[in-house]
Structure formats: structure tokens, C-alpha cells
Amino acid sequence: MMKRILVVIGSGLAGSLLCNELVQYFDVTLLEKGPKGSIKIPDIQCIKKDLAEISTFCFGQGGTTSLWHNGLIPINIKDVNSEDFRTVLAEASPYMDQAADALYFRNRSFLAEYERIVAELNALSDQYLGFPHGIDCLIYPKHFKKLQVDPKVSAVYGVQDIEFSFEDSRIKTVHYKSDGIRNSIDADYVLVSAGAMGTPGVLQKIFARTGVDDPRVGLGFIDHPKGFVGKVKFKKNFVPVLRKLSTYDKGEYLARNAVRLKSQCGNYTACAYFRPALTMANSLDIYKYKVALGAGSGMSRVKKMVSPKILHPDILAEIFSHLFNVSIPGRKFNILFVGEQKRGKSRVFFEGDRLQVDWSISDQELAVYQEMLRELEDMLEGLVDEMNIKTDITEDWLWSMAHHSGTVSMGDADEDLVDRDLKLRCCDNVYVCDGSVIQEHSYANTGLTIGMLALRLADRIREEAT
Numbered sequence: 001m002m003k004r005i006l007v008v009i010g011s012g013l014a015g016s017l018l019c020n021e022l023v024q025y026f027d028v029t030l031l032e033k034g035p036k037g038s039i040k041i042p043d044i045q046c047i048k049k050d051l052a053e054i055s056t057f058c059f060g061q062g063g064t065t066s067l068w069h070n071g072l073i074p075i076n077i078k079d080v081n082s083e084d085f086r087t088v089l090a091e092a093s094p095y096m097d098q099a100a101d102a103l104y105f106r107n108r109s110f111l112a113e114y115e116r117i118v119a120e121l122n123a124l125s126d127q128y129l130g131f132p133h134g135i136d137c138l139i140y141p142k143h144f145k146k147l148q149v150d151p152k153v154s155a156v157y158g159v160q161d162i163e164f165s166f167e168d169s170r171i172k173t174v175h176y177k178s179d180g181i182r183n184s185i186d187a188d189y190v191l192v193s194a195g196a197m198g199t200p201g202v203l204q205k206i207f208a209r210t211g212v213d214d215p216r217v218g219l220g221f222i223d224h225p226k227g228f229v230g231k232v233k234f235k236k237n238f239v240p241v242l243r244k245l246s247t248y249d250k251g252e253y254l255a256r257n258a259v260r261l262k263s264q265c266g267n268y269t270a271c272a273y274f275r276p277a278l279t280m281a282n283s284l285d286i287y288k289y290k291v292a293l294g295a296g297s298g299m300s301r302v303k304k305m306v307s308p309k310i311l312h313p314d315i316l317a318e319i320f321s322h323l324f325n326v327s328i329p330g331r332k333f334n335i336l337f338v339g340e341q342k343r344g345k346s347r348v349f350f351e352g353d354r355l356q357v358d359w360s361i362s363d364q365e366l367a368v369y370q371e372m373l374r375e376l377e378d379m380l381e382g383l384v385d386e387m388n389i390k391t392d393i394t395e396d397w398l399w400s401m402a403h404h405s406g407t408v409s410m411g412d413a414d415e416d417l418v419d420r421d422l423k424l425r426c427c428d429n430v431y432v433c434d435g436s437v438i439q440e441h442s443y444a445n446t447g448l449t450i451g452m453l454a455l456r457l458a459d460r461i462r463e464e465a466t
């Protein structure tokens, strides 16, 4: 029997997993804008606030998994307010181990390991520290590489000008340019996985057939604003516990652990990581340099190292502890704050080929973060000898953690672009799966969730088509 034809747009985290899961059931064609075997940093225009000092996403084979650190953590369903998204996350949770395995957490159950560590850390915290909202942990497999698609997938790289033609409420044909030549492929299914930044551009093309731009496309962009917001020097007797709470080396993986923070209204969840430091100074300049250095790789990291800032004691501490996994002795720790955003007015859109990113942190969000930092100060009061936390942070102290999400609304309401099955409402054979459909993400890195959503979608499509 002829296999049905499935076109996947984008070879990033979601797109690669979708291709690999579905290639045994479908004739899969992957259309990727970026190059094969290398990456391209996109040219973007930030309208209000810059995302970060570093590139927060890229084009090319493997998408942003070419840049990422592969830290895995689930979004806690209890932190999610939207009922629709809670339901989707609950339906995706059986795929957690499979997604973690595809993302290099191998040979054992991720969920079992994660729950065991969280329980252990919370027992420690309850006994010695008493953090009221608990501890969470982010698991980093020590060996990972960017995702690759199965060689059975017909993968086309460097694709330009994707366009669609329709038959009734279905996409019939996908047109694209490759090596300057126009090609067309008839599709039974189209899966859009161009990332939270790229997918709105693809959807704009689909909505173009109505002749008007749909203002919902790309609206609701959220990220995790993160920043180093201060230093603490713990009392001697708490240091052994705090060290374990900061980073826990489990052999094949590292657990980096965070204190959970809740807003008084209960709607926002954030967290604070403790990272070893050598001084008690709070310098925004040094913090920004530290992030730029930590996130770069290869030659770009080497270039950043050519700066007098590299000799700052806190940067040296970060290099040894984070980049080389060497434990820094001492009682001083940096506080890395990771905040939650809610879908609102931030958005991404394309003008011609240029991506416009209209991102900001709202006054309400800033007030919530300041309130949480004051609460953190209170929590730490009895545990520290010295504390230097910047509780009245401004936007300047925070930048993107590269967890771009929310640019496609998902839910049961007619105005949501995709339904709970991630099917585009206006087209019967188009699904969207990548960071864009994540509606809320507390402080949790999104990669594991994107993987779980991709595997759930792959199962549904396979069931529907076979």
C-alpha cells in the first residue's frame, strides 16, 4: 500500500522527533529553512527589549538543539492556570520517559529518577532550610548532541518561499524553492514545527489565503526572563546542604536544583538557582558577561574570553564550576532568578523576511518578581551571614532564557488558533507542534515538554491515518 504523504516544516526539537516517529508509517518530507550540517543565526529586529546578549535560537539542521544545553525538567501541572493546557500536559505526561530518552537521558526512567531526586531534595530542605514552596531540579545528561533526522526522511535544507495551495479546508500542495528551483509536493498532512519564532511566519502564509493578516498569529509571545539578582553567604552549618541543593553530580547526569517561588496571588511561579561565587559584589555588567560566556560555544566562546572581565573572580568561579564542572569551595553563592511570563501583548511577526520581536516584561510582572525576591530575602534571613539581593530589579536585570513560547494560542475556544489536538482550526490537515503552542511554562525549561507534545501528536496522527 502507498504510504500517505506527510510534510514537516522545521527540523528543530519538535520537527526532528516528529519526523523520526512518523517515518515508518508515512512518506515524510522535511522542509528546513536553514542549512544542513551548520547553523545560521537569524537576523531579527527587537522592537522594545533585546532578547539577550547571545543568540536565543537558530536555523539549520537540528534547530535550536544545535545551541542548547539539553537540561530536562517537566512543567509542573499544578503551576499551570489554563485548564486546556493542563489537560494537554496531562495527556502528554505518559510520553515523558520516551521524550527524555530521545533527548539523551538514556537507560532508565527519567520520571522515576526526577521524582526520586526531587523527593530527596525536598526532604533535605524541609529538615534544614524550610523553603515553603519546595525545591525542583533540572537534569542535564552529560553526553548529548543536536538532534538528527532519520535518513529515511526526504530532507530538504535551505528551503525558501514556502507557499500553500488549498482544496476546500485542506492544504493540497506545499510549494517551496530550493537551490533556486520551485518544487511542489502534494500532502496528506502538514506539520508546522518552525519554532515559536518561525511558526507564525508559516501560519501567516496559510492565513494569507483569506486576504487579511490575522492579528492572533504570533501574539502572546512569552519567555523566561532570567537574571543574576544577588549574592548570599550562607552560615557554615548550612553549606553542605546548600551545595547539594545547588548542583548534584549523579555520574551520567548533573542535577541543578532551584528553590521554587510563588507570587502572593498564586498565579505566578518562579525559581532561584544558587551558583557558586567568590565575591559579594552585584554588578550587572559582570552578570551579562557571565551569561554571554556561558551560552556561547566554540569560536564564539573563545572570542568572548578575550576581555578583561574574564579575570573577575566571579567569572573565574563560573568557568570552573559550570564549564568545567569543578566544584568551587566557599560559602558565597550567586542567585539566578528565573521568572514566569503570561501570554499578553508581546508578539512576533514578519515584515518581508525580517522577523520582528516585540517583547517586553510588563510592569505587573516586574512587580510580581520584586515581591518574590523580597519573599526570597525573608526565606534566606536565618540561613545566611551576608546577603546582597537586588529586590527592586528593573527590566535591565532580566533577559531571555531562550525558552520562546506562546506565539500560537491553543485551547477549546473558537478564537484559539489550534485545538487541544494541536490541529489548526482553519485547516483539516494541518497541525502545529513546537514551543509556539506552550501556553504557560512557570520557570521550567521547555525542551522536555516540546518533546512530549511531539510524541503525543505523532501517536495521534498515526492512529488517525492508519
Ligand SMILES: Cc1cc2nc3c(=O)[nH]c(=O)nc-3n(C[C@H](O)[C@H](O)[C@H](O)COP(=O)(O)OP(=O)(O)OC[C@H]3O[C@@H](n4cnc5c(N)ncnc54)[C@H](O)[C@@H]3O)c2cc1C
Residues within 6 Å of the ligand: 009, 010, 011, 012, 013, 014, 015, 031, 032, 033, 034, 055, 056, 057, 058, 059, 060, 061, 062, 063, 064, 065, 067, 068, 069, 070, 071, 072, 159, 162, 193, 194, 195, 196, 197, 198, 199, 201, 202, 295, 401, 402, 403, 404, 433, 434, 435, 436, 445, 446, 447, 448, 450
Ligand atoms: C543557548 C541555549 C541553551 C538552551 N538550553 C536549554 C536547556 O537546557 N533546556 C531546554 O529545555 N531548552 C533549552 N533551550 C531552548 C531549546 O533549545 C528550545 O526551546 C527548543 O529547541 C525549541 O524547539 P522547537 O522545536 O520549538 O524550535 P527549534 O528547535 O528552534 O526549531 C525550529 C526549526 O524550524 C526551522 N524554521 C524556522 N522557520 C522556518 C520556515 N519558515 N521554514 C522552514 N523551517 C523553518 C528552524 O531553522 C529550526 O530548525 C536553550 C536554547 C538556547 C539558545
